[in-house]
Every structure is written in C-alpha cells, then in structure tokens.
Amino acid sequence: MSLKIIHTADWHLGQTFLQKSRIEEHQYFIDWLLQILEMQDIDAIIIAGDIFDVSSPSVEAINKYHYFLLEAYKLNVQVIIIGGNHDSASRLNSYKDIFKILNVSIVGGDLNNVGELIPVYKRGTTNAAAVIAAVPYLRDGDIRKITEGETINEAHGLFTSEVKKHYDNLLEQAKTNHPGIPVIGTAHLYVNGCFLSEPAEKRMHSLVGTLGQIPSSVFSAGYDYIAMGHIHKPQIIQHPDNIIAKYAGSPIPLSFNERNDLKEITILTIADNKIAHESLPIPLQRSVIRFEGKADEIIEKIKLHEPSQVLPTWAEIIITEAVNYIEFNNEINDLCIDRKIEILNRTTKFISMNNQSIREEYIAGTDNNPLDDIPKIFTIRCEKKGMNEESIAEIMPLFMQILDEINNTH
Numbered sequence: 090m091s092l093k094i095i096h097t098a099d100w101h102l103g104q105t106f107l108q109k110s111r112i113e114e115h116q117y118f119i120d121w122l123l124q125i126l127e128m129q130d131i132d133a134i135i136i137a138g139d140i141f142d143v144s145s146p147s148v149e150a151i152n153k154y155h156y157f158l159l160e161a162y163k164l165n166v167q168v169i170i171i172g173g174n175h176d177s178a179s180r181l182n183s184y185k186d187i188f189k190i191l192n193v194s195i196v197g198g199d200l201n202n203v204g205e206l207i208p209v210y211k212r213g214t215t216n217a218a219a220v221i222a223a224v225p226y227l228r229d230g231d232i233r234k235i236t237e238g239e240t241i242n243e244a245h246g247l248f249t250s251e252v253k254k255h256y257d258n259l260l261e262q263a264k265t266n267h268p269g270i271p272v273i274g275t276a277h278l279y280v281n282g283c284f285l286s287e288p289a290e291k292r293m294h295s296l297v298g299t300l301g302q303i304p305s306s307v308f309s310a311g312y313d314y315i316a317m318g319h320i321h322k323p324q325i326i327q328h329p330d331n332i333i334a335k336y337a338g339s340p341i342p343l344s345f346n347e348r349n350d351l352k353e354i355t356i357l358t359i360a361d362n363k364i365a366h367e368s369l370p371i372p373l374q375r376s377v378i379r380f381e382g383k384a385d386e387i388i389e390k391i392k393l394h395e396p397s398q399v400l401p402t403w404a405e406i407i408i409t410e411a412v413n414y415i416e417f418n419n420e421i422n423d424l425c426i427d428r429k430i431e432i433l434n435r436t437t438k439f440i441s442m443n444n445q446s447i448r449e450e451y452i453a454g455t456d457n458n459p460l461d462d463i464p465k466i467f468t469i470r471c472e473k474k475g476m477n478e479e480s481i482a483e484i485m486p487l488f489m490q491i492l493d494e495i496n497n498t499h
Contacts, residue, residue, distance in 0.1 A: 091360040092211045092218040093130060097122070098137035098277075098318030099339040101175065103150030105142075106403065107433040111341065112149055113400060117374045118340045119157050122354070125369065126166050129356065132218075133209045134166060137318030137337060138173025138226055138277030143469070144180065144476070162191040165212050172197035172225040173277045173318055196223040204259040208267060219359055220267040222259040222312070226277040226319070227252060245302065252278075253307040260311050271313040271364055273357075276334075278319055280305050283336065286322050286346040308332055313364050314357060322350050323368065333366060342377040345405050345434070375400040381407040381438075384417050391421055396429040405434035463492060 178198025185195040208217035233251045315334035323338030352371040
C-alpha cells in the first residue's frame, strides 16, 4: 500500500500584481488542488513556505487559507506547512495548536534551533510511512549567535555551517526515532546553481542576506527527498549524493518574469520505503505576457494574441522607440478590449537612457504618486524582505528620523 504526498510552495496568498488582486486565480488553484487531493487519493500535502505574500495578510487571504485547511480536513488529508521569508513566523505559530485538530502541522519558525519531526501516515493506518524533518525559513540569528565584527564572508560561512548542522541533527533524530522509513526534509532558501525565471533575479537573491548562496551539500546523504520553496521556477537541484532536492515553484505567475514558467505540483509516491516523484501541471486561468519591441511590432503581436484562459490576460508593454504615445495608446487600447487584454505596465527601454531603472518602476495609469506615502512603501519593502511586524516596528522610528532629516534639508 503506497503513501501519496503532494509537494507545493510559494502560494503568496494575498498578493497584488501591480495593484491587481490575485484572489480569483488563487481560488481556482485551491479548488483544482482539492480536486486532485480527492481524485488521486492523496494522504498528505507539504506547503514549503510563503503561504502568504506579506507578514500581515488581508482578511481575504486568511479566509482562503482557512478554506483550504478545512476542505483538506474534510478529505482526511494531513497538511504540513512551514514558514517562508514572506510569512510571519509568530502569526503562523500562534494557531498551530488549534489547527492540530484539523490534522495540520505548522512550523512557522525555529527559534529554539531544535527543528520538528512530523510522522506522515497512510489514511486509516497507525504506523508512520514517512517522517518529515520540517525546517522553515532560517534567519541567521535564529540558529547561531552573531559575533560583533564578522565580515560578510565569515558570517556566510558560519551560517552555512549551522544550516548543515541543523539538517544533520534532524536527520539523526529521524533515523533514531523513526527507523526504516523515508526521511523527507523541507527547506525555504536559495540554493546555489538553481535556475531563475530571468537572469536579473539573481541579483535580488544574492543581495538579500541569508536567502542566497547556500550549497546543496547542506542536505546530507540519508535524506530521501527535500521539499523546497522560495524559488518560483520548479526544478530539481544538483546534489553531490544525488538526493532529490526539488523546488515546487509557485502555483501562479507572480510577476512578468515568470510569464513563461511552467507551473506544477509534485506528487510523491512512497512504496516499499522508496520515493518516486512526478509533476502535474497546474491549469492556469490567466495568461501573463509581455509585448516588447517597436510600436508596429507590439501592435502586430497584440493582433495575433488569442485569449485562451477564463480570466483576462494581464500584459506589460516595453516599447523600444520614441513614439506619439497618445496615438499609440489609443490604438492598442482598442485592440486590447477586443482580445480581453489588460495592460498593467507600460515602460520604455532605450539603450542610451540613463534613467531607465526609474522609468521601469513607473506604472501607467496610477493616479497616486507612490512617493506620497514613503513610510508605507518602506513597510512593504521590509515585508518583502521577510521582516515581521515586530522587526519593522523596531526600525520604523529610526527610518522616520532619517526621513525627517532629509525633508528638513530641502
């Protein structure tokens, strides 16, 4: 009798896409996923971090989260959730004892550096068929004492060493307490060598502290599978001991960079203490596309676009020549209405333009100046970097002081 587990990650419930809600797309995904749980006789599901998009999710996002957990419980599916860098560890953990009633195990954060082992059972049985070494997103200060005066290279080396030790300790516990069954690790981090949706994303991952540059060797031989989150492009990572370490990817495109990515879930089948894995494509209900080129080229591409999804297409336009923007916009607006296309972003890309980075941040059609509420922008940026409410509250007075000093000098 086999055990079947779904591996997914990076739902980012509550995300807004250039001020557009994703709630419809997430609802379609959750309903489809619930159908798969039932049709494929799934016993458990692992959500490997970033269940929410920000640490303080909207009521709408929380309702979708609760809806999924309740429906999974009705199907008698065990749910394992780990916290990601976008999640608030304290928020996830605050309800973990209550959700145990729904057969939901939550490891929002690992403040005690001890990890958590979660046995997984075939429905209707009492003997564990596998064990999850549940590791959420690890912040540097959570797993080691930071010493004053460390260089960046020293800090990175020490952090990597502690991450490996963390996984090794959990593996040893799993083999001791649950002998003879497969061990599945979880991870929410950026492993060296992974492929990103677009090359420009690498700079972001390499700059954001401990999110980046972790070698796959931190997962020692003895793990049978590593269920990974954080990178939105699904892929298997090369490992020196050939351990299957896989990023599940996000279930919907979360930016225009992901417009060409395949979205999927991974189904693990455990039989005779061996794990097989297969991918199942997620049916998307909205196309996310980019029209780039000269004005005539963009117009032709729009004319050729055939709407194929339930929801309107979201698109961005990158124009590479100077044009009469009033005439150009009037022409493409009429074309887009006929083809169920909403243009969310319009930018220019001229090689000689020094202010390109500023122009790329401009969102056409925005009524408000994004700089009108600088503290709000700062808060959002902190949340995107994985900071929780408490951390943001601690540094906000300093930020406001700096902002006041800048304003007073002009």
